[in-house]
Amino acid sequence: MSIATGRAAGPSTSQAASRASGILGRVIAHRTDYLYVLPALIVMLVVIAFPIYYTIELSFFRTPPNLQMRDKIWTGLDNYVTVLRSPVFHEVTINTIIWTVASTLVAFLLGLGAALSLHREFVGRGVMRALLLIPYVVSAVAASYVWKWLYHSDFGVIGAIAVQLGLTSEPINFLDNRQTVLASLIVVNIWKEFSFAMVMLMAGLQTVPEQLLRAAQVDGASAWNRFWHVTFPHLRGVSMVTVLLLMVANFNSFIIPFVMTGGGPADASHIWITHIYQLAFGRQQWGVASAYAVILFIVMMTLGYFYVKALTRGDENRAGG
């Protein structure tokens, strides 16, 4: 009610103000409205805007390990140059890309397979669904510790089974080997994430119109053709959202590599976030770590921008006509 009265009270002043100074004028004209959202706005500024600003600021200075800001030294883009020239940066970037693409792709495909098999009715479907949901609901830290033991070179079940089956002569040292460590971590990540994709796609499958599938059946489409021509196009929207969410989560992964290997051996399993963490809180290189974070932020925002654009364009197409 008071919003309406506020507007009605001064239409002439609001018009004059908006002509005078655009956005600011409109804010002043709607000052009561903005007063209502002010508390939320302040919280947002404190917890989101300030850390972003602080990180950007740090990235242009060399700051002592004790974070005494008055002793910081302006270095311009030096921190960025350091990052981009560092061989570790390239290794970590490649790791991050492999980690993100492989995890997202395989977790999505596994989730799709699981959702499709759970969509048809069979005995024990409820139990199966509950079992497949476990990875999603288990704490990531706990799961990481369990997997660490499964992979263990002396006590690990996986190594022992491989030996008993005669696949290897002695247990593979999954996590202490530069060649196997990243792949081993990706397996854990996929295990953790595929049930998220499964849940999303199961929800999507519920919305596929039964009549379309029946029409396709009468039209002579095989099970595969019904999937390819009806079900899959219908899942396009939910698939894009799922892939986007998985990609963002994977770019920002921290728990699994940090708990299981801490980025080792010899930086072989570092991805961006673990590496930034190590630079900042392990070596107190605040400036370099912040420069890393800013680069990551820019990459994420660019990716996100294009993805959201692609998503909404699809929606406009669907809504149009």
Add this chain to the structure above:
Amino acid sequence: MAEVVLKDVMKNYGSLYAVNNVSFTVEHGEFVALVGPSGCGKTTTLNLVAGLIPMSGGDISIGNRIVNDLDPKDRDIAMVFQNYALYPNKSVFKNLAFPLQMRKLPKAEIEAKVMQAAKILDITHLLERRPRELSGGQQQRVALGRALVRDPAVFLMDEPLSNLDAKLRVAMRSEIKRFHHNLNATVIYVTHDQLEAVTMADKMAVMHGGVLQQYDSPANVFANPVNTFVASFVGSPAMSLIPLDVVGKGTDVALKSPEEGWELPLSAQNARKATASSQGTVVLGARHSTLKLHKSPVAGSVPGKVYTVEPTGDVTFAQVFVSGAVVNVSLEPTAPIAPDEEVFVEFDQQRLHLFDGQTTNALKAA
């Protein structure tokens, strides 16, 4: 084109019989409407013919071939669905081409057949559009086209007009009728709208509770309903039904209102029917056009009280309470009649219907 024979067809889900012992024959080139209220088993019956759900018992043959265990695609049928079921991500052309593509026809042949179907249905200018860019009527025509390209033995249509607005429905009704006429196609058409069934079909199969009630031409179903359900379902407004007691013997038989005590003497023919009732009670049925209203009693009339008067333009319907039942009577638009008026309803002994009060089946002269 082919004939379709259903013999003792059953479909049950546990103890619930969705389709119970349904048998009828659709002759080659015939348009048959499956009609009934929602939940009567008409769509289930259609899906059984299509092979989309497995039968619990009985036989279905299409063109002298038992198809009980055949997949939908091998039954030589095409289906048109209630909400069109067009593939939303494909153009109209690709929608029409899809069934042919699935049958792996050569590209040139697919194109020729699609163009031919598009020409018949006058949708050539829409071929590049997506379904969402079409109006409801256009979408329905594309759905018909997708059925048509296959040149199937039987067309199955599941309430194809119920998503359209009233005006378009009437227009599409005649288009589908024309479509059937031009192709000389065998059509099984499901609808809950008895008017659609009456206006379009050569024969109608009235279903209720999974059981086939009557299978005959619309004219015969209208003139000789086999029970009170069919009598009240077919025709608009519905046939009026009044439960009454049978009194008297031989040829001197009358119907007595258990509530109001009046008696309506019956003709000799009707008397023989009434005495055949199982428990001495009947349901008297009469269509609105066979009834007359009088301000004072005449021979063969019974008392009633006007409830509402509904002018519709060229005819006015009066609803009259007779022995606790509502009776529809059609009148001249200028008829001087008002609610709450005491009137007398005259029955036409030649055209009234008598049903058994117990079994609700139409009574035959004993």
